[in-house]
């Protein structure tokens with residue numbers, strides 16, 4: 001397998017509450033071949049969250065050890081907690097030729113971009129800032145303080161949108177999901193990815 005036959009790394013970012021998790025869930029149900037990267041975090045589990053499904057929940061000491069052992073591809077401190085992407089799972093998935101999606105905040109996404117410039121970086125936007133706040137509040141998982149912090153970080157995150165390849169408004173989940181699906185399909189048809197496969201076939205024929 002040539003390096004070009006690796007899977008595609010897709011990074012989905014956007015402010016807290018915009019709907020990344022909801023859109024990802026919809027995407028995964030209609031694209032079962034797409035692999036989802038489960039992050040590690042030091043934040044407390046929310047009601048219903050399951051270890052290894054939503055996150056790998058860690059103490060701060062355990063998380064610092066992961067960083068020390070170079071086991072995270074990227075990490076960031078967000079509203080008082082650490083979040084990071086386990087490195088090996090991502091690398092193994094890509095090497096197996098499968099596509100993987102990371103649902104992460106902006107600082108981490110920019111670190112991934114430095115390492116995987118060929119990745120596909122998608123920014124999810126709310127229809128308006130009022131709607132963003134409605135969604136965070138409506139989810140009912142955050143304290144007043146957490147909502148304030150997340151809304152204030154959201155403005156800084158949106159300012160960094162220019163570093164992304166695509167920007168999608170999450171007006172309706174089905175629309176956002178089908179736009180992301182189209183992006184992934186188009187990325188599979190990028191000339192450089194296809195040309196490397198053709199070259200491989202030609203080398204095998206000769």
Ligand SMILES: Nc1ncnc2c1ncn2[C@@H]1O[C@H](COP(=O)(O)OP(=O)(O)OP(=O)(O)O)[C@@H](O)[C@H]1O
Pocket residue numbers: 014015016017018019020021022023135136138139170171172173
């Ligand atoms: N298109 C949409 N229209 C209306 N509500 C939505 C839409 N997308 C998501 N929501 C709702 O908004 C809330 C936040 O969504 P979700 O938890 O997926 O956001 P998130 O970006 O993953 O947040 P976080 O980064 O904090 O994990 C949820 O209650 C979800 O049901």
Ligand SMILES: Nc1nc2c(ncn2[C@@H]2O[C@H](COP(=O)(O)O)[C@@H](O)[C@H]2O)c(=O)[nH]1
Pocket residue numbers: 014015016020039040043074075076078083084085086103104105106107108109
């Ligand atoms: N840099 C990273 N950010 C991550 C990762 N996993 C999740 N996140 C982002 O953190 C915020 C808050 O998440 P929440 O579950 O507490 O609401 C959100 O933007 C997530 O996308 C990660 O591995 N690295």
